[in-house]
Amino acid sequence: MLYGIRAWVRTPLSETVWTMQLKEAGEAFLQHCRLERYLSSNTLAAYRQDIGELIGYFGAVGAPSVSGSALVAYASHLSGVRNLAPATVKRRLACARSLFRWLLRTGIVPSDPFAGTEIRVRVPDRLPRCLTTTEMARLSRACEDATPLTRLATLLLFATGMRVGELVSVRLADLDLDRGAIRIVGKGDRQRQVVIPSEGMTRLVRGYVRTHHAGSLPTDRLLQDADGQALTTAGIRARLRHLARAAGLSRRVTPHMLRHTAATELLEAGVDIRFVQRLLGHRSILTTQIYTHVSDHALIAAIRGADLFGRLDRVGRG
Structure with a gap:
């Protein structure tokens, strides 16, 4: 466990593996955000970056094969190996949560890997930097x-x-x-x-x-x-x-x-x-x-x- 991240996982008793690749699922989610949620171009660019990081870590895997324990390891990778700021790690994980909730609603995955998985990233309080x-x-x-x-x-x-x-x-x-x-x-x-x-x-x-x-x-x-x-x-x-x-x-x-x-x-x-x-x-x-x-x-x-x-x-x- 890395400093600033606390996590626990409850493993589901069974898991059905479907076929859509995580990369394809990510692209479909971005299309949904653009065409149905009408997110701004800046938000879409941030989501694309976040999902790109997720796909880069997991590689060519089916979306349903991503487990809660794998997401815990992903969070540790972002903080430890990538050495990203806590706020960036939190944003990456928030985007991943939104992705898998949407995949569950659309039936692309049979379960949400974040369900039963708690990953807490401690972001230090920081006052805005202002000019005097x-x-x-x-x-x-x-x-x-x-x-x-x-x-x-x-x-x-x-x-x-x-x-x-x-x-x-x-x-x-x-x-x-x-x-x-x-x-x-x-x-x-x-x-x-x-x-x-x-x-x-x-x-x-x-x-x-x-x-x-x-x-x-x-x-x-x-x-x-x-x-x-x-x-x-x-x-x-x-x-x-x-x-x-x-x-x-x-x-x-x-x-x-x-x-x-x-x-x-x-x-x-x-x-x-x-x-x-x-x-x-x-x-x-x-x-x-x-x-x-x-x-x-x-x-x-x-x-x-x-x-x-x-x-x-x-x-x-x-």
Whole structure:
């Protein structure tokens, strides 16, 4: 048993072996997710990666021949041999669970190998990584000397709390600049609206559209590179890394850090957590509540930095 994983297995008394290969079953499941569950392209890409890992481990076997004990060994392989992060191991196993539940419902397998099998992966609590207000201010100032594309992408990520995948998917038709809003298609193809928080930011978007969408272009995506092609998530990450270096920031800055920073700054500014939940597109407010812990850490640091008893002691000695 590897550190962080606890498992036990109850072996079924009998097992019927069918013929569909695990690889074929995985492809059928992905088709189901795409055509019937309407999962987003990002979610489908993650599922394909997870199922690819499962197939790579088990090889050319029939789907029904995968047992609970084999899944326990698979979990240990992910953690020990592959040395994947606990969160990644948990995601791989969650996808495998969904796969076998679907295979059971469709009659491809006679039983679910996860039934009677418990695999627990301990994921350490980790607060979101945010930029400080000072770091964000420096990044914002660096935007003044950046290209219009880098400036707009960076400031939109911070201003709206969008995921980077959501940002690159924004189309011209999603903009409602008269109302200062952008329609977003998030996880699971769930739609929401985010607010452009200032008139200055709205003018920035309007000016970019007027300059960069004047003629006929090969894509209607808002953000486009010099060739008129839709900007990719990798392109935004690269631009943000260069911008952070220009701003003199020593640590690696990612698009998701800007999302975390936006949420934390809004909560510290007194915005209702339910509004922040809607802005970020969280299904549950429990997901949003993690940012209150970040705010609490800032509060604790401020209180300890005030050194109240030290102040009393200094006044008393004076």
